[in-house]
Amino acid sequence: MGKDKWAKVIEYLKNSNRDPDKVLKLLKGSDKGIETSYTVSRSSYSLNVIAVITQKVMDPKNKGKTLTHVIRTWAKSKDFEDFYNLMKLNEKKKYDKKLLETYVKQINDLWTKPQQRHWRNYFKKTKGFIMIDPTTHPHEIMNKVNKKGVHSSLLKIKSR
Numbered sequence: 001m002g003k004d005k006w007a008k009v010i011e012y013l014k015n016s017n018r019d020p021d022k023v024l025k026l027l028k029g030s031d032k033g034i035e036t037s038y039t040v041s042r043s044s045y046s047l048n049v050i051a052v053i054t055q056k057v058m059d060p061k062n063k064g065k066t067l068t069h070v071i072r073t074w075a076k077s078k079d080f081e082d083f084y085n086l087m088k089l090n091e092k093k094k095y096d097k098k099l100l101e102t103y104v105k106q107i108n109d110l111w112t113k114p115q116q117r118h119w120r121n122y123f124k125k126t127k128g129f130i131m132i133d134p135t136t137h138p139h140e141i142m143n144k145v146n147k148k149g150v151h152s153s154l155l156k157i158k159s160r
Contacts, residue, residue, distance in 0.1 A: 045087045049110055050119040052083075055128035068108060075103040 013023060056062055056070045074080050081095040084103070088094070110116060123129075 046110055046116060047119060048083065048087070049107055050116055051123050051128060051130070053107065053111055054120065054123035058124075058128055067111070068104065071107045071111070072100070072104045075100055075107065 013020070052074065053067075053071060056074055057067065062070050076097075080103070084093075084095045111120070
């Protein structure tokens with residue numbers, strides 16, 4: 001039964017112009033526990049958004065403004081456009097001004113997710129900074145941030 005189960009796949013791979021090493025690498029990248037650049041980008045998107053919104057909400061010039069207003073202002077900016085294009089590169093998506101309200105809703109939904117409470121609290125305590133120990137190796141710092149990448153032009157990093 002095992003041979004019949006995979007027969008179509010094997011036949012396709014034998015008769016197509018596929019590189020066996022590349023196919024194997026692709027399959028291994030899908031294994032649980034192995035992070036690809038795409039999964040890191042996806043997870044870092046949330047971290048970056050929560051950090052930036054926290055920074056913007058705490059900015060004195062935004063005092064008294066609603067969360068939606070702060071999000072919309074950021075979503076209109078060139079900074080967000082560059083960030084979005086970078087983070088969505090693997091998905092082949094590009095920023096589109098016509099989708100501004102969609103971006104605002106997505107960011108607001110991301111902000112309010114219960115799973116993001118940890119990051120909201122963390123950035124609120126640190127006033128929007130990622131706190132680092134200058135004696136800690138950068139790899140250890142990223143492990144502390146749950147192996148999520150950070151967009152350096154967005155996040156503020158501060159030594160303890």
